[in-house]
Amino acid sequence: DVQMTQSPSSLSASVGDRVIITCRASQDIVTYLNWYQLKPGKAPKLIIFAASNLQSGVPSRFSGGGSGTDFTLIINNLQPDDFATYCCQQSYNSPWTFGQGARVEV
């Protein structure tokens, strides 16, 4: 299985901050990498697909990059609604696997 490792596991931030979350795959996954936003009691939300493509309806302050084994999720001008946990997920091969999540908190 492809192991996905995120860092940091949690971070404290303020409204207006720029937040960077990284995700590392245990093998080359090209750009088969998606990012999701998780909030308790809510449906997970697809943010970025194929490493750098913004899902429809997601604000442009979110961006993603990387290829191979190293990927980043960047949130510019952090907004109150962005405090959540962010998970990366590889779609390179089955079983599809997720990172452990990065919690963005106040």
Place this chain on the structure above:
Amino acid sequence: QITLKESGPVLVKPTQTLTLTCSFSGFSLNTDGMGVAWFRQPPGKALEWLTLIYWDDDKRYRPSLKSRLTVTKDISKSQVVLTMTNMDPVDTATYYCARRLSHVIGGITISVFDYWGQGTLVSVSS
């Protein structure tokens, strides 16, 4: 509007079989490329993919759980049903269903899970 919703028991006993239903609307599972997947997230742990059923009834299972999982679809009811046998306390988790699509980007075809249900917490305890 695309929605998915998981339903099923909140508590099962060890060794019992869990049956969860994903009821969806806003898309059809007999559309080419479409799929519905199941995931779970144990408390404090990472999301884990369990199974995926495609529009053509092809199915994929997590290898480590394959012997315990069955996924079926009912197109007329817009439902996908997951069964997991021999439940154990370690199976306590929030279980989610999600729609699977494929996107062709820059020469690659990638699976994405673009709409999810809110999840249902299933506890396994005697």
